[in-house]
Amino acid sequence: MNLVAKKLGIVFMAITASTMIPKFAMAANLAYGETAVKEIEYLANNLAGRSVGTEKEAETVDYLSQRLEDFGYEPNLQEFTYDFSGQTLTSPNIIATREGNSGKQIIVGAHYDNAPSTSVLDRSGLEGVNDNASGIGVLLELAQRLESNPENTVIFILFGAEEIGLVGSEYYASNMSDEEIDNTLVMVNLDSLIVGDKLYINSGVEAATNPELGFYRDFALDIASDLGIPAETNPGLNPNYPEGTGCCSDLESFDGLVPVVAAEATNWEIGEKDGYTQTSNPNVPGGATWHDPATDNLTFINGVFPGLIEERTQDYTRIFDTFLSSLNGNTTSVPEPTSTLAMLVTVAIGGLVSQRKMIDK
Numbered sequence: 001m002n003l004v005a006k007k008l009g010i011v012f013m014a015i016t017a018s019t020m021i022p023k024f025a026m027a028a029n030l031a032y033g034e035t036a037v038k039e040i041e042y043l044a045n046n047l048a049g050r051s052v053g054t055e056k057e058a059e060t061v062d063y064l065s066q067r068l069e070d071f072g073y074e075p076n077l078q079e080f081t082y083d084f085s086g087q088t089l090t091s092p093n094i095i096a097t098r099e100g101n102s103g104k105q106i107i108v109g110a111h112y113d114n115a116p117s118t119s120v121l122d123r124s125g126l127e128g129v130n131d132n133a134s135g136i137g138v139l140l141e142l143a144q145r146l147e148s149n150p151e152n153t154v155i156f157i158l159f160g161a162e163e164i165g166l167v168g169s170e171y172y173a174s175n176m177s178d179e180e181i182d183n184t185l186v187m188v189n190l191d192s193l194i195v196g197d198k199l200y201i202n203s204g205v206e207a208a209t210n211p212e213l214g215f216y217r218d219f220a221l222d223i224a225s226d227l228g229i230p231a232e233t234n235p236g237l238n239p240n241y242p243e244g245t246g247c248c249s250d251l252e253s254f255d256g257l258v259p260v261v262a263a264e265a266t267n268w269e270i271g272e273k274d275g276y277t278q279t280s281n282p283n284v285p286g287g288a289t290w291h292d293p294a295t296d297n298l299t300f301i302n303g304v305f306p307g308l309i310e311e312r313t314q315d316y317t318r319i320f321d322t323f324l325s326s327l328n329g330n331t332t333s334v335p336e337p338t339s340t341l342a343m344l345v346t347v348a349i350g351g352l353v354s355q356r357k358m359i360d361k
């Protein structure tokens, strides 16, 4: 379909949307997961070894900025400087904002860097398909799908230097003003979405002692359930990783400042029950692919898990596209039970804390 026809299609659907046709029909010419899979393949095939301080890192920043421009954004680079391995390096966070009307905002983040090489392990060929081309792909598709003029501002951030200690996300979070923190409804983190026996949605660890912070996690889990997608939350079998909470990615930089929701595929019931052992599939050495050039790549993952890249990206884009449109007041895009929830969210984010408690689980 050419661009003119697409535009006409959007106008037509926008009019009929008011007669209760689901909003997601507007993106009917684009299957869920389609953009995400293309981006994952591009990153794997062209931008392997994108760790801090490399030429590939710089190329990745250029490429991702261009993709965000293609989707109608004007990305900004937020640069930060840090010491790593005896060098002083500078990397950027890539920030793309779609302004809303409410004065409130939602942050969606994914790190774009790969784990770096060490003296004993060459990672210059690390494709980083699962960690974290998957999160980048889903983020880009959510950015592509997001309506113009949403109710709440949505800020998409591709974080740099996550793998060496959450440096980019920590820089962003520590530079948020009190006003920005107050106006942030939730931060959604997308990291390692494919390899894993199960699809998880967790909160930050702060929710273990302040259950209200689990509200958006439960909201996302309810959306998954309504969509027929089997999503779970960490069962908390290891006392160091409390039930319902995740860890060890950029969500930690925001946890305690704003509510956080973390998406990841893994298996919290095996190994040390800490989320690091991803699968009981005997064809995956050690049960995990993370940071391993021999396994975190297209050939290996497609060989051991045929169709899983497509399935997981489709599931996560459906869940979080619905999540964003529900928080932006488009309740026609979700099935009935979640529409009710979405209305309650609207009430809750209007400041009535007691309404939140009503639907806490």
Ligand SMILES: [Zn+2]
Pocket: 111, 131, 132, 162, 191, 192, 249
């Ligand atoms: Zn990661």
